[in-house]
Amino acid sequence: MSKEMIRVTDLNIEFFDHERPETVVYDFDLTLHEGEIVGLVGESGSGKSMSALAIAGLLSRKDMKKRGEILFEGVNLLDCDRKTLRKFQGNEIGMIFQEPMTSLNPVKKIGWQVEEALRLHTELSKEERKKRAIEMLEKVELHNPQQVYEQYPHELSGGMRQRVMIAAAMICDPKLLIADEPTTALDVTIQEQIVALLKRINREKKTAILFISHDLSLVRQLCERVLVMRRGYVVESGPVDEIFYHPKEEYTKKLIAAIPRVIRKTEKDS
Template identity: 45%
Template sequence: MSEKILTVKDLRISFETFQGEVQAIRGVDFSLQQGETLAIVGESGSGKTVTTRAIMRLLSNNALMKGGEVIYQGENLLDKSERQMQKIRGKKIAMIFQDPMTSLNPTMKIGHQIAEGMLKHLKMSKSEAYQRAEELLTLVGIPDAHTRMKQYPHQFSGGQRQRIVIAIALSCQPDILIADEPTTALDVTIQAQIIELMKKIQEETKTSIIFITHDLGVVANVADKVAVMYAGQIVEYGLVDEIFYNPQHPYTWGLLCSMPTVDTEGGLYTIKGTPPNLLDPPVGDAFALRSEYALKIDFVKEPPKFQVSKTHYARTWLLDDKAPKVRPPQAIVERQKLFVKGEVLDAERS
Protein backbone atom coordinates (compact mmCIF):
# COMPACT_ATOMS: atom_id res chain seq x y z
CA MET A 1 0.00 0.00 0.00
CA SER A 2 1.38 3.41 -0.96
CA GLU A 3 2.34 5.96 1.68
CA LYS A 4 0.02 8.86 2.57
CA ILE A 5 1.90 12.02 1.63
CA LEU A 6 -0.60 14.81 2.37
CA THR A 7 -3.62 15.14 4.65
CA VAL A 8 -5.99 18.12 4.73
CA LYS A 9 -8.23 18.19 7.82
CA ASP A 10 -11.25 20.45 8.40
CA LEU A 11 -9.78 23.33 6.39
CA ARG A 12 -11.75 26.55 6.85
CA ILE A 13 -10.82 29.80 5.10
CA SER A 14 -12.61 33.14 4.84
CA PHE A 15 -11.83 36.36 2.98
CA GLU A 16 -12.39 39.85 4.31
CA THR A 17 -14.20 41.99 1.74
CA PHE A 18 -15.93 45.40 1.74
CA GLN A 19 -19.24 43.55 1.92
CA GLY A 20 -18.21 41.32 4.82
CA GLU A 21 -16.57 37.94 5.44
CA VAL A 22 -16.83 35.41 2.60
CA GLN A 23 -16.71 31.84 3.97
CA ALA A 24 -14.85 30.40 0.97
CA ILE A 25 -13.73 27.02 2.37
CA ARG A 26 -15.99 25.32 4.90
CA GLY A 27 -14.50 22.17 6.41
CA VAL A 28 -12.56 20.48 3.60
CA ASP A 29 -10.97 17.05 4.23
CA PHE A 30 -8.96 14.84 1.89
CA SER A 31 -5.73 12.87 1.68
CA LEU A 32 -3.22 12.12 -1.06
CA GLN A 33 -1.16 8.95 -1.47
CA GLN A 34 2.29 8.75 -3.03
CA GLY A 35 2.03 8.44 -6.83
CA GLU A 36 -1.72 9.13 -6.82
CA THR A 37 -3.71 11.70 -8.79
CA LEU A 38 -6.59 13.42 -7.00
CA ALA A 39 -8.87 15.52 -9.22
CA ILE A 40 -10.81 18.34 -7.58
CA VAL A 41 -13.83 19.28 -9.70
CA GLY A 42 -16.65 21.80 -9.48
CA GLU A 43 -18.02 25.02 -10.92
CA SER A 44 -16.06 28.28 -10.79
CA GLY A 45 -16.12 29.68 -7.26
CA SER A 46 -16.55 26.30 -5.57
CA GLY A 47 -13.22 26.62 -3.72
CA LYS A 48 -10.91 24.40 -5.79
CA THR A 49 -8.10 26.90 -6.32
CA VAL A 50 -8.35 28.43 -2.83
CA THR A 51 -7.94 24.97 -1.29
CA THR A 52 -4.75 24.22 -3.19
CA ARG A 53 -3.32 27.72 -2.76
CA ALA A 54 -3.78 27.23 0.99
CA ILE A 55 -1.57 24.11 0.76
CA MET A 56 1.11 26.26 -0.90
CA ARG A 57 0.41 29.16 1.49
CA LEU A 58 -0.14 31.47 -1.48
CA LEU A 59 -3.38 33.12 -0.35
CA SER A 60 -3.98 36.87 -0.66
CA ASN A 61 -3.53 39.25 2.27
CA ASN A 62 -7.27 39.40 3.00
CA ALA A 63 -7.45 35.63 3.62
CA LEU A 64 -8.35 34.47 7.13
CA MET A 65 -7.32 30.97 8.25
CA LYS A 66 -10.29 29.98 10.43
CA GLY A 67 -9.11 26.47 11.24
CA GLY A 68 -7.86 23.12 10.06
CA GLU A 69 -4.55 21.47 9.25
CA VAL A 70 -2.47 20.69 6.16
CA ILE A 71 -0.17 17.83 7.20
CA TYR A 72 2.87 17.16 5.01
CA GLN A 73 5.68 14.88 6.25
CA GLY A 74 4.11 14.90 9.73
CA GLU A 75 4.07 18.70 10.05
CA ASN A 76 1.28 21.27 9.70
CA LEU A 77 2.18 23.63 6.85
CA LEU A 78 -0.21 26.23 8.25
CA ASP A 79 2.10 26.64 11.26
CA LYS A 80 5.22 27.30 9.20
CA SER A 81 6.82 30.71 8.68
CA GLU A 82 7.11 32.28 5.24
CA ARG A 83 10.86 31.54 5.23
CA GLN A 84 10.18 27.84 5.98
CA MET A 85 7.54 27.71 3.21
CA GLN A 86 10.01 29.15 0.69
CA LYS A 87 12.11 26.02 1.20
CA ILE A 88 9.08 23.81 0.51
CA ARG A 89 7.52 25.64 -2.46
CA GLY A 90 9.04 24.47 -5.72
CA LYS A 91 11.27 21.91 -4.02
CA LYS A 92 8.71 19.70 -2.24
CA ILE A 93 5.37 21.01 -3.52
CA ALA A 94 5.20 22.67 -6.95
CA MET A 95 2.34 24.29 -8.83
CA ILE A 96 1.41 24.57 -12.51
CA PHE A 97 -0.82 27.58 -13.07
CA GLN A 98 -3.62 27.98 -15.60
CA ASP A 99 -2.00 30.62 -17.81
CA PRO A 100 1.66 29.88 -18.61
CA MET A 101 2.33 33.46 -19.76
CA THR A 102 1.69 34.79 -16.24
CA SER A 103 4.06 32.14 -14.83
CA LEU A 104 6.96 32.85 -17.19
CA ASN A 105 9.21 35.90 -17.08
CA PRO A 106 9.05 37.47 -20.58
CA THR A 107 12.52 39.06 -20.17
CA MET A 108 14.35 35.87 -19.17
CA LYS A 109 15.56 33.02 -21.37
CA ILE A 110 13.72 29.73 -20.88
CA GLY A 111 16.87 27.80 -19.90
CA HIS A 112 17.55 30.15 -16.99
CA GLN A 113 13.92 30.00 -15.82
CA ILE A 114 14.04 26.19 -15.62
CA ALA A 115 17.49 26.17 -13.99
CA GLU A 116 16.63 28.85 -11.41
CA GLY A 117 14.90 26.55 -8.93
CA MET A 118 17.66 23.94 -9.11
CA LEU A 119 20.32 26.57 -8.46
CA LYS A 120 18.38 27.79 -5.40
CA HIS A 121 16.99 24.59 -3.88
CA LEU A 122 19.32 21.81 -5.01
CA LYS A 123 22.57 23.83 -4.85
CA MET A 124 23.61 22.56 -8.28
CA SER A 125 26.42 24.16 -10.23
CA LYS A 126 25.33 26.32 -13.16
CA SER A 127 26.50 23.74 -15.72
CA GLU A 128 24.67 20.91 -13.91
CA ALA A 129 21.45 22.94 -13.62
CA TYR A 130 21.52 23.94 -17.29
CA GLN A 131 22.20 20.37 -18.39
CA ARG A 132 19.26 19.16 -16.31
CA ALA A 133 17.10 21.99 -17.72
CA GLU A 134 17.87 20.81 -21.23
CA GLU A 135 16.97 17.22 -20.25
CA LEU A 136 13.66 18.45 -18.80
CA LEU A 137 12.82 20.37 -21.98
CA THR A 138 13.38 17.18 -23.95
CA LEU A 139 11.30 15.20 -21.40
CA VAL A 140 8.30 17.51 -21.83
CA GLY A 141 8.49 17.24 -25.60
CA ILE A 142 10.21 20.44 -26.75
CA PRO A 143 12.32 19.56 -29.83
CA ASP A 144 15.86 20.93 -30.31
CA ALA A 145 16.09 21.68 -26.59
CA HIS A 146 19.71 22.87 -26.71
CA THR A 147 18.83 25.73 -29.08
CA ARG A 148 15.49 26.58 -27.51
CA MET A 149 17.05 26.98 -24.04
CA LYS A 150 18.34 30.34 -25.30
CA GLN A 151 14.92 31.61 -26.44
CA TYR A 152 12.27 33.71 -24.69
CA PRO A 153 8.64 32.77 -23.82
CA HIS A 154 7.12 34.74 -26.73
CA GLN A 155 9.03 32.50 -29.17
CA PHE A 156 6.98 29.45 -28.11
CA SER A 157 3.38 28.41 -28.80
CA GLY A 158 0.77 28.22 -26.02
CA GLY A 159 1.09 24.44 -25.75
CA GLN A 160 4.89 24.66 -25.65
CA ARG A 161 4.77 27.32 -22.93
CA GLN A 162 2.58 25.03 -20.82
CA ARG A 163 5.14 22.24 -21.32
CA ILE A 164 7.88 24.64 -20.15
CA VAL A 165 5.86 25.49 -17.03
CA ILE A 166 5.59 21.75 -16.32
CA ALA A 167 9.36 21.41 -16.78
CA ILE A 168 9.91 24.22 -14.25
CA ALA A 169 7.52 22.56 -11.79
CA LEU A 170 9.34 19.23 -12.16
CA SER A 171 12.86 20.69 -11.99
CA CYS A 172 13.35 20.01 -8.26
CA GLN A 173 11.59 16.63 -8.36
CA PRO A 174 8.76 17.63 -6.00
CA ASP A 175 6.76 15.11 -3.99
CA ILE A 176 3.49 16.85 -4.91
CA LEU A 177 2.52 18.63 -8.12
CA ILE A 178 -0.56 20.87 -8.06
CA ALA A 179 -1.98 21.51 -11.54
CA ASP A 180 -4.53 24.35 -11.57
CA GLU A 181 -6.60 23.93 -14.76
CA PRO A 182 -3.40 23.43 -16.78
CA THR A 183 -5.20 22.63 -20.05
CA THR A 184 -8.08 25.13 -20.02
CA ALA A 185 -6.43 27.69 -22.32
CA LEU A 186 -5.32 25.06 -24.85
CA ASP A 187 -7.11 23.50 -27.81
CA VAL A 188 -8.42 19.93 -27.51
CA THR A 189 -5.50 18.28 -29.33
CA ILE A 190 -2.88 20.05 -27.20
CA GLN A 191 -4.95 19.32 -24.06
CA ALA A 192 -4.74 15.60 -24.80
CA GLN A 193 -0.97 15.84 -25.32
CA ILE A 194 -0.45 17.66 -22.01
CA ILE A 195 -2.60 15.10 -20.15
CA GLU A 196 -0.61 12.22 -21.66
CA LEU A 197 2.63 13.99 -20.76
CA MET A 198 1.58 14.37 -17.11
CA LYS A 199 0.54 10.71 -16.91
CA LYS A 200 3.88 9.62 -18.40
CA ILE A 201 5.87 11.84 -16.02
CA GLN A 202 3.93 10.53 -13.03
CA GLU A 203 4.65 6.92 -13.99
CA GLU A 204 8.35 7.72 -14.24
CA THR A 205 8.72 9.91 -11.14
CA LYS A 206 5.96 8.62 -8.77
CA THR A 207 4.96 12.25 -8.15
CA SER A 208 1.59 12.79 -6.45
CA ILE A 209 -0.70 15.15 -8.39
CA ILE A 210 -3.64 17.33 -7.37
CA PHE A 211 -5.45 18.20 -10.59
CA ILE A 212 -7.95 21.08 -10.50
CA THR A 213 -10.49 21.18 -13.30
CA HIS A 214 -14.12 21.81 -14.19
CA ASP A 215 -13.88 19.36 -17.12
CA LEU A 216 -15.04 15.89 -16.11
CA GLY A 217 -13.81 14.49 -19.42
CA VAL A 218 -10.27 15.37 -18.37
CA VAL A 219 -10.87 13.79 -14.94
CA ALA A 220 -11.70 10.41 -16.46
CA ASN A 221 -8.32 10.42 -18.17
CA VAL A 222 -6.08 11.42 -15.28
CA ALA A 223 -7.56 10.72 -11.86
CA ASP A 224 -7.34 7.88 -9.36
CA LYS A 225 -9.67 9.67 -6.93
CA VAL A 226 -12.12 12.55 -7.35
CA ALA A 227 -13.30 15.23 -4.92
CA VAL A 228 -16.45 17.08 -6.04
CA MET A 229 -16.58 20.59 -4.53
CA TYR A 230 -19.57 22.85 -4.13
CA ALA A 231 -19.87 26.09 -2.12
CA GLY A 232 -16.59 25.57 -0.30
CA GLN A 233 -17.22 21.94 0.69
CA ILE A 234 -16.40 18.51 -0.71
CA VAL A 235 -19.86 17.07 -1.33
CA GLU A 236 -18.70 13.75 -2.81
CA TYR A 237 -15.37 11.90 -2.75
CA GLY A 238 -14.36 8.54 -4.14
CA LEU A 239 -12.41 6.49 -6.65
CA VAL A 240 -12.79 7.76 -10.20
CA ASP A 241 -15.05 4.83 -11.23
CA GLU A 242 -17.23 5.33 -8.13
CA ILE A 243 -17.78 9.00 -8.98
CA PHE A 244 -18.38 8.36 -12.69
CA TYR A 245 -20.48 5.20 -12.45
CA ASN A 246 -22.03 5.25 -8.98
CA PRO A 247 -22.48 8.96 -8.13
CA GLN A 248 -24.71 9.70 -5.13
CA HIS A 249 -24.97 13.48 -4.77
CA PRO A 250 -27.47 15.39 -6.95
CA TYR A 251 -24.75 17.95 -7.77
CA THR A 252 -22.49 15.18 -9.13
CA TRP A 253 -25.48 13.90 -11.14
CA GLY A 254 -25.85 17.36 -12.64
CA LEU A 255 -22.16 17.66 -13.52
CA LEU A 256 -22.14 14.25 -15.21
CA CYS A 257 -25.37 14.93 -17.12
CA SER A 258 -23.83 18.21 -18.34
CA MET A 259 -20.98 16.33 -20.01
CA PRO A 260 -21.29 16.07 -23.79
CA THR A 261 -20.88 12.55 -25.18
CA VAL A 262 -20.91 10.99 -28.66
CA ASP A 263 -24.59 10.16 -28.05
CA THR A 264 -25.59 13.71 -27.04
CA GLU A 265 -28.47 15.03 -29.12
CA GLY A 266 -29.98 18.52 -28.94
CA GLY A 267 -29.16 20.86 -26.05
CA LEU A 268 -26.99 19.87 -23.11
CA TYR A 269 -28.38 19.45 -19.59
CA THR A 270 -27.69 22.47 -17.37
CA ILE A 271 -27.84 22.83 -13.59
CA LYS A 272 -30.45 25.48 -12.82
CA GLY A 273 -29.69 28.49 -10.67
CA THR A 274 -26.37 29.78 -9.33
CA PRO A 275 -24.12 28.84 -6.40
CA PRO A 276 -25.02 30.49 -3.06
CA ASN A 277 -23.49 33.71 -1.79
CA LEU A 278 -20.90 32.63 0.79
CA LEU A 279 -21.12 35.97 2.59
CA ASP A 280 -24.15 34.31 4.15
CA PRO A 281 -24.01 30.54 3.48
CA PRO A 282 -27.41 28.83 3.43
CA VAL A 283 -28.59 26.70 6.32
CA GLY A 284 -28.59 22.98 5.54
CA ASP A 285 -27.42 21.59 2.20
CA ALA A 286 -25.93 24.43 0.12
CA PHE A 287 -27.11 22.74 -3.10
CA ALA A 288 -30.74 22.36 -1.97
CA LEU A 289 -32.01 25.54 -3.67
CA ARG A 290 -30.81 24.23 -7.06
CA SER A 291 -31.81 20.59 -6.58
CA GLU A 292 -35.06 19.03 -7.77
CA TYR A 293 -34.33 16.21 -5.31
CA ALA A 294 -34.15 18.43 -2.19
CA LEU A 295 -35.88 17.17 0.97
CA LYS A 296 -37.33 19.31 3.77
CA ILE A 297 -34.37 18.49 5.99
CA ASP A 298 -31.99 19.89 3.35
CA PHE A 299 -33.19 23.41 4.22
CA VAL A 300 -32.80 22.85 7.97
CA LYS A 301 -29.74 20.71 8.68
CA GLU A 302 -26.43 20.22 6.92
CA PRO A 303 -25.96 16.59 5.81
CA PRO A 304 -23.08 14.60 7.31
CA LYS A 305 -20.75 12.37 5.31
CA PHE A 306 -22.64 9.21 4.42
CA GLN A 307 -20.26 6.34 3.66
CA VAL A 308 -21.07 4.51 0.42
CA SER A 309 -17.96 2.31 0.50
CA LYS A 310 -14.55 2.37 2.21
CA THR A 311 -13.35 4.81 -0.45
CA HIS A 312 -16.56 6.67 -1.27
CA TYR A 313 -18.73 9.15 0.65
CA ALA A 314 -21.31 11.81 -0.18
CA ARG A 315 -22.91 14.64 1.80
CA THR A 316 -26.58 14.18 0.90
CA TRP A 317 -29.63 13.36 3.02
CA LEU A 318 -30.79 11.09 0.18
CA LEU A 319 -28.44 8.46 1.63
CA ASP A 320 -30.09 8.54 5.05
CA ASP A 321 -32.01 5.36 5.93
CA LYS A 322 -35.18 7.43 6.49
CA ALA A 323 -34.99 9.28 3.15
CA PRO A 324 -37.48 8.43 0.39
CA LYS A 325 -36.04 6.52 -2.54
CA VAL A 326 -35.58 8.80 -5.54
CA ARG A 327 -34.72 7.88 -9.10
CA PRO A 328 -31.68 9.74 -10.48
CA PRO A 329 -31.71 11.09 -14.07
CA GLN A 330 -31.84 8.32 -16.68
CA ALA A 331 -28.22 8.95 -17.75
CA ILE A 332 -27.10 8.31 -14.16
CA VAL A 333 -29.27 5.19 -13.88
CA GLU A 334 -27.54 3.78 -16.98
CA ARG A 335 -24.12 4.51 -15.48
CA GLN A 336 -25.08 2.82 -12.20
CA LYS A 337 -26.27 -0.29 -14.04
CA LEU A 338 -22.77 -0.69 -15.49
CA PHE A 339 -21.24 -0.22 -12.03
CA VAL A 340 -23.53 -2.80 -10.39
CA LYS A 341 -22.80 -5.33 -13.15
CA GLY A 342 -19.07 -4.70 -12.83
CA GLU A 343 -19.01 -3.60 -16.47
CA VAL A 344 -17.48 -0.16 -15.98
CA LEU A 345 -16.48 0.98 -19.44
CA ASP A 346 -13.68 3.25 -20.64
CA ALA A 347 -15.99 5.45 -22.74
CA GLU A 348 -14.79 8.72 -21.14
CA ARG A 349 -11.17 7.63 -21.40
CA SER A 350 -11.23 7.05 -25.15
Protein backbone atom coordinates (compact mmCIF):
# COMPACT_ATOMS: atom_id res chain seq x y z
CA MET A 1 0.00 0.00 0.00
CA SER A 2 1.33 3.44 -0.93
CA LYS A 3 1.84 6.20 1.62
CA GLU A 4 -1.23 7.96 3.03
CA MET A 5 -1.46 11.53 1.73
CA ILE A 6 -4.81 12.90 2.89
CA ARG A 7 -6.98 11.89 5.81
CA VAL A 8 -10.30 13.69 6.26
CA THR A 9 -12.08 12.90 9.50
CA ASP A 10 -15.54 13.96 10.65
CA LEU A 11 -15.76 16.94 8.29
CA ASN A 12 -18.91 19.00 8.86
CA ILE A 13 -19.70 22.23 7.01
CA GLU A 14 -22.46 24.57 8.15
CA PHE A 15 -23.45 27.87 6.50
CA PHE A 16 -24.71 30.91 8.38
CA ASP A 17 -25.53 33.15 5.41
CA HIS A 18 -29.27 32.34 5.52
CA GLU A 19 -31.94 33.08 8.12
CA ARG A 20 -31.30 29.65 9.62
CA PRO A 21 -27.96 27.78 9.65
CA GLU A 22 -27.74 25.09 6.97
CA THR A 23 -25.46 22.05 7.19
CA VAL A 24 -24.27 20.94 3.73
CA VAL A 25 -21.72 18.23 4.68
CA TYR A 26 -22.14 15.75 7.54
CA ASP A 27 -19.43 13.55 9.10
CA PHE A 28 -17.41 13.21 5.87
CA ASP A 29 -14.44 10.80 6.04
CA LEU A 30 -11.88 10.14 3.31
CA THR A 31 -8.43 8.59 3.11
CA LEU A 32 -6.40 9.10 -0.06
CA HIS A 33 -3.02 7.51 -0.76
CA GLU A 34 -0.19 8.63 -3.04
CA GLY A 35 -1.00 7.94 -6.69
CA GLU A 36 -4.58 6.82 -5.97
CA ILE A 37 -7.63 7.98 -7.97
CA VAL A 38 -10.81 8.29 -5.94
CA GLY A 39 -14.21 9.38 -7.22
CA LEU A 40 -16.77 11.47 -5.36
CA VAL A 41 -20.22 11.22 -6.93
CA GLY A 42 -23.69 12.53 -6.27
CA GLU A 43 -26.37 14.81 -7.64
CA SER A 44 -26.17 18.60 -7.50
CA GLY A 45 -26.39 19.72 -3.87
CA SER A 46 -25.09 16.42 -2.48
CA GLY A 47 -22.11 18.11 -0.80
CA LYS A 48 -19.40 16.63 -3.01
CA SER A 49 -18.06 19.96 -4.32
CA MET A 50 -18.16 21.54 -0.85
CA SER A 51 -16.12 18.64 0.51
CA ALA A 52 -13.60 19.03 -2.32
CA LEU A 53 -13.33 22.81 -1.86
CA ALA A 54 -12.70 22.28 1.85
CA ILE A 55 -9.83 19.88 1.05
CA ALA A 56 -8.41 22.46 -1.38
CA GLY A 57 -8.68 25.18 1.27
CA LEU A 58 -10.92 27.25 -0.98
CA LEU A 59 -13.95 27.70 1.26
CA SER A 60 -14.53 31.12 2.76
CA ARG A 61 -13.72 31.37 6.44
CA LYS A 62 -16.67 33.71 6.97
CA ASP A 63 -20.36 32.86 7.22
CA MET A 64 -19.63 29.19 7.84
CA LYS A 65 -18.60 26.77 10.54
CA LYS A 66 -16.27 23.87 9.78
CA ARG A 67 -15.56 21.01 12.12
CA GLY A 68 -13.26 18.01 11.81
CA GLU A 69 -9.78 17.45 10.40
CA ILE A 70 -8.23 17.56 6.93
CA LEU A 71 -4.70 16.25 7.40
CA PHE A 72 -2.41 16.70 4.39
CA GLU A 73 0.90 15.04 5.21
CA GLY A 74 0.27 15.79 8.88
CA VAL A 75 -0.87 19.44 8.53
CA ASN A 76 -4.51 20.22 9.35
CA LEU A 77 -5.67 22.35 6.42
CA LEU A 78 -8.97 23.12 8.11
CA ASP A 79 -7.52 25.34 10.83
CA CYS A 80 -3.98 26.23 9.73
CA ASP A 81 -3.08 29.89 9.13
CA ARG A 82 -3.43 31.51 5.70
CA LYS A 83 0.32 31.60 5.07
CA THR A 84 0.66 27.85 5.62
CA LEU A 85 -2.41 27.15 3.49
CA ARG A 86 -1.06 29.20 0.58
CA LYS A 87 2.11 27.08 0.57
CA PHE A 88 -0.03 24.07 -0.28
CA GLN A 89 -2.46 25.66 -2.75
CA GLY A 90 -1.23 25.39 -6.33
CA ASN A 91 2.02 23.82 -5.18
CA GLU A 92 1.12 20.57 -3.39
CA ILE A 93 -2.60 20.68 -4.27
CA GLY A 94 -3.86 21.63 -7.73
CA MET A 95 -7.50 22.13 -8.69
CA ILE A 96 -9.46 22.21 -11.93
CA PHE A 97 -13.05 23.39 -12.15
CA GLN A 98 -16.18 22.65 -14.13
CA GLU A 99 -16.26 25.76 -16.32
CA PRO A 100 -12.88 27.24 -17.30
CA MET A 101 -14.42 30.47 -18.62
CA THR A 102 -15.44 31.44 -15.08
CA SER A 103 -12.02 30.43 -13.69
CA LEU A 104 -9.76 31.88 -16.37
CA ASN A 105 -9.22 35.64 -16.49
CA PRO A 106 -10.67 36.88 -19.82
CA VAL A 107 -8.20 39.79 -20.13
CA LYS A 108 -5.02 37.82 -19.39
CA LYS A 109 -3.16 35.67 -21.92
CA ILE A 110 -3.08 31.91 -21.41
CA GLY A 111 0.66 31.85 -20.73
CA TRP A 112 0.39 34.38 -17.90
CA GLN A 113 -2.35 32.32 -16.27
CA VAL A 114 -0.59 28.97 -16.59
CA GLU A 115 2.50 30.52 -14.96
CA GLU A 116 0.63 31.87 -11.93
CA ALA A 117 1.62 29.09 -9.52
CA LEU A 118 5.25 29.37 -10.68
CA ARG A 119 5.26 33.08 -9.80
CA LEU A 120 3.90 32.30 -6.34
CA HIS A 121 5.92 29.22 -5.44
CA THR A 122 9.23 29.36 -7.36
CA GLU A 123 12.13 31.71 -8.04
CA LEU A 124 12.20 30.94 -11.76
CA SER A 125 13.02 33.75 -14.18
CA LYS A 126 10.48 35.05 -16.70
CA GLU A 127 12.17 33.04 -19.48
CA GLU A 128 12.23 29.86 -17.38
CA ARG A 129 8.54 30.27 -16.49
CA LYS A 130 7.62 30.66 -20.15
CA LYS A 131 9.62 27.58 -21.14
CA ARG A 132 7.96 25.55 -18.38
CA ALA A 133 4.47 26.79 -19.31
CA ILE A 134 4.90 25.94 -23.00
CA GLU A 135 6.20 22.48 -22.06
CA MET A 136 3.14 21.94 -19.85
CA LEU A 137 0.74 23.12 -22.57
CA GLU A 138 2.36 20.55 -24.85
CA LYS A 139 2.06 17.83 -22.20
CA VAL A 140 -1.70 18.36 -21.97
CA GLU A 141 -1.80 17.72 -25.73
CA LEU A 142 -2.54 21.22 -26.97
CA HIS A 143 -1.37 21.64 -30.55
CA ASN A 144 0.94 24.57 -31.24
CA PRO A 145 1.51 25.43 -27.55
CA GLN A 146 3.57 28.51 -28.44
CA GLN A 147 0.52 29.99 -30.14
CA VAL A 148 -1.84 28.99 -27.31
CA TYR A 149 0.54 30.66 -24.84
CA GLU A 150 -0.12 34.02 -26.54
CA GLN A 151 -3.89 33.60 -26.90
CA TYR A 152 -6.80 34.68 -24.69
CA PRO A 153 -9.39 32.27 -23.23
CA HIS A 154 -12.18 33.36 -25.62
CA GLU A 155 -10.00 32.32 -28.58
CA LEU A 156 -9.98 28.67 -27.47
CA SER A 157 -12.60 25.94 -27.59
CA GLY A 158 -14.11 24.52 -24.40
CA GLY A 159 -11.93 21.41 -24.55
CA MET A 160 -8.80 23.52 -25.10
CA ARG A 161 -9.67 25.76 -22.14
CA GLN A 162 -10.09 22.72 -19.92
CA ARG A 163 -6.64 21.47 -20.98
CA VAL A 164 -5.26 24.92 -20.09
CA MET A 165 -6.81 24.57 -16.62
CA ILE A 166 -5.17 21.16 -16.21
CA ALA A 167 -1.83 22.62 -17.33
CA ALA A 168 -2.16 25.46 -14.79
CA ALA A 169 -3.09 23.01 -12.02
CA MET A 170 -0.15 20.69 -12.84
CA ILE A 171 2.56 23.32 -13.50
CA CYS A 172 4.17 22.80 -10.04
CA ASP A 173 3.77 18.99 -10.13
CA PRO A 174 1.34 18.84 -7.19
CA LYS A 175 0.94 15.61 -5.24
CA LEU A 176 -2.86 15.93 -5.32
CA LEU A 177 -5.10 17.06 -8.19
CA ILE A 178 -8.74 17.84 -7.36
CA ALA A 179 -10.96 17.78 -10.44
CA ASP A 180 -14.42 19.24 -9.74
CA GLU A 181 -16.80 18.22 -12.55
CA PRO A 182 -14.08 18.93 -15.16
CA THR A 183 -15.97 17.39 -18.09
CA THR A 184 -19.59 18.48 -17.53
CA ALA A 185 -19.65 21.26 -20.13
CA LEU A 186 -17.90 19.14 -22.81
CA ASP A 187 -19.24 16.76 -25.43
CA VAL A 188 -18.76 13.01 -24.99
CA THR A 189 -15.70 12.73 -27.24
CA ILE A 190 -13.87 15.56 -25.45
CA GLN A 191 -14.92 14.11 -22.07
CA GLU A 192 -13.20 10.85 -22.96
CA GLN A 193 -10.07 12.72 -24.03
CA ILE A 194 -9.92 14.62 -20.73
CA VAL A 195 -10.38 11.39 -18.75
CA ALA A 196 -7.59 9.76 -20.79
CA LEU A 197 -5.36 12.77 -20.08
CA LEU A 198 -6.01 12.53 -16.33
CA LYS A 199 -5.16 8.81 -16.47
CA ARG A 200 -1.88 9.59 -18.19
CA ILE A 201 -0.99 12.30 -15.66
CA ASN A 202 -1.67 9.83 -12.84
CA ARG A 203 0.39 7.11 -14.51
CA GLU A 204 3.37 9.29 -15.41
CA LYS A 205 3.48 11.65 -12.42
CA LYS A 206 1.97 9.36 -9.75
CA THR A 207 -0.37 12.27 -8.96
CA ALA A 208 -3.25 11.37 -6.65
CA ILE A 209 -6.59 12.51 -8.09
CA LEU A 210 -9.88 13.29 -6.37
CA PHE A 211 -12.43 13.25 -9.21
CA ILE A 212 -15.80 14.86 -8.46
CA SER A 213 -18.67 14.04 -10.80
CA HIS A 214 -22.37 13.29 -11.03
CA ASP A 215 -21.57 10.82 -13.84
CA LEU A 216 -20.83 7.30 -12.59
CA SER A 217 -19.82 6.14 -16.08
CA LEU A 218 -16.84 8.54 -16.08
CA VAL A 219 -15.92 7.56 -12.54
CA ARG A 220 -16.01 3.92 -13.65
CA GLN A 221 -13.48 4.67 -16.40
CA LEU A 222 -11.05 6.61 -14.21
CA CYS A 223 -11.25 5.75 -10.52
CA GLU A 224 -10.22 2.88 -8.28
CA ARG A 225 -12.53 3.72 -5.37
CA VAL A 226 -15.69 5.80 -5.15
CA LEU A 227 -17.70 7.57 -2.46
CA VAL A 228 -21.38 8.23 -3.16
CA MET A 229 -22.87 11.34 -1.52
CA ARG A 230 -26.47 12.35 -0.96
CA ARG A 231 -27.79 15.35 0.96
CA GLY A 232 -24.42 15.93 2.63
CA TYR A 233 -23.80 12.34 3.70
CA VAL A 234 -21.59 9.59 2.27
CA VAL A 235 -24.19 6.86 1.74
CA GLU A 236 -21.93 4.23 0.15
CA SER A 237 -18.24 3.72 -0.61
CA GLY A 238 -15.92 1.03 -1.89
CA PRO A 239 -14.02 -0.24 -4.95
CA VAL A 240 -15.51 1.09 -8.20
CA ASP A 241 -16.43 -2.32 -9.63
CA GLU A 242 -18.15 -3.33 -6.41
CA ILE A 243 -20.21 -0.13 -6.28
CA PHE A 244 -20.91 -0.17 -10.02
CA TYR A 245 -22.04 -3.80 -10.32
CA HIS A 246 -23.22 -4.57 -6.77
CA PRO A 247 -24.59 -1.36 -5.25
CA LYS A 248 -26.26 -1.71 -1.86
CA GLU A 249 -28.03 1.64 -1.52
CA GLU A 250 -31.19 2.45 -3.47
CA TYR A 251 -29.80 5.92 -4.31
CA THR A 252 -26.66 4.39 -5.88
CA LYS A 253 -28.81 2.00 -7.88
CA LYS A 254 -30.75 4.96 -9.27
CA LEU A 255 -27.54 6.76 -10.28
CA ILE A 256 -26.35 3.66 -12.12
CA ALA A 257 -29.76 3.13 -13.73
CA ALA A 258 -29.49 6.65 -15.17
CA ILE A 259 -26.41 5.65 -17.21
CA PRO A 260 -27.38 4.78 -20.80
CA ARG A 261 -27.44 1.00 -21.26
CA VAL A 262 -25.03 1.09 -24.21
CA ILE A 263 -22.38 2.78 -22.02
CA ARG A 264 -22.83 0.29 -19.19
CA LYS A 265 -22.57 -2.67 -21.57
CA THR A 266 -19.49 -1.27 -23.36
CA GLU A 267 -17.68 -0.66 -20.07
CA LYS A 268 -18.51 -4.10 -18.74
CA ASP A 269 -17.19 -5.74 -21.89
CA SER A 270 -13.97 -3.65 -22.02
